[in-house]
Each structure stands twice: as structure tokens, then as C-alpha cells.
Amino acid sequence: MGKRANPMAVKVSLTYEVGEAAFALGKSEATIRNWIKDGLPIMASKKPLLISGQDLRDYIRAKSKGAKTSLGPDQLFCLSCREGRKPLRMAVAVLPNTDKTDRLEGLCETCGGVASRIISKAKSPHFAATFRFK
Ligand SMILES: [Zn+2]
Numbered sequence: 001m002g003k004r005a006n007p008m009a010v011k012v013s014l015t016y017e018v019g020e021a022a023f024a025l026g027k028s029e030a031t032i033r034n035w036i037k038d039g040l041p042i043m044a045s046k047k048p049l050l051i052s053g054q055d056l057r058d059y060i061r062a063k064s065k066g067a068k069t070s071l072g073p074d075q076l077f078c079l080s081c082r083e084g085r086k087p088l089r090m091a092v093a094v095l096p097n098t099d100k101t102d103r104l105e106g107l108c109e110t111c112g113g114v115a116s117r118i119i120s121k122a123k124s125p126h127f128a129a130t131f132r133f134k
Contacts, residue, residue: 007060012053015043021051025060035059037118038070039077039084047098058082071117074130076106080113087115092131094124104131 005025010016018036022029036042036049040059043050062082071077075084076092087106097103101118104127108115119127127133 004064005060007057007064010053010056010060012057014053015050016053016056017048017050021056025056035063039117041077041079041116055079076104076108076115076117078108078111078113078115080111081108081115085110085115087131088112090130090132091134092127093134106131 005027009024009026010021016024018029018032021027022032025032032040032051036051040051041055043052043055071084074086074090076087077083078085085108087104088109090106092104092106095103095105097118100121102121102124103116103118105114105116107113
């Protein structure tokens, strides 16, 4: 593990592409992509991926607090709770993300907010057994 990212290095009023976020934080693009896989919210499913500065800062803070951001096998990442949550009635929509990944989106069973998760298409059958795909 390298030096911890400084959440104040990003501006909450800006949006960042992966490369820009990496540059601002002194991290590699691969690190930022891992964060996205780990639950860092992105603003659009189209390329280029955009990350809001606020989400980026919140994510770094949650990470440095030692908050658990890795998701259980039956969880999505809730943007409001900022934690892994099960989707309401285990129902999720499958949205295209990239060539190799899809985005699962459901409603948080705790707060009713939007919760999502990026999955590898290769693992889709596995998640289909856990969640109810709409
Ligand atoms: Zn929630």
C-alpha cells in the first residue's frame, strides 16, 4: 500500500475522469479503477467515466476511517448509507457499463436510496443466482 490519498486534494465542485482523479491524488489510474470496482460511485455509464469530487472525497474519507467498503456477495453499494446494503426484495436492474462489465442497480433496503455495484459480465450468472434480475 502506498501513501494514503488526501481527500482535500480533490475539489467537491468538480467532476473527474479517471486519469484526472489519479493525477490529483497522486495515484495510478489502476488504483482509481479498483476503487470504482470497490464501490466508488461513477456519474455515467458512458465513457469517459466521470466521478464527482464529492463522491471521491467521501470515498477516500470512508476508506481512511477504515470503513468497510468491500461488498458482501449479496450487497450493492448504497450512495446514501455509503456502505454495502442488500437491495430491496433483492431486485436489481442490470445496466450496461463497459464491454466487460455491467452495473447492477437496486434500492437500498435500509434507506430506499439508489444502490449499485459494478460486476464482471463473466460473473453475471453467479449474481443472477443471488439477486432477482429485472
Ligand atoms: Zn441506504
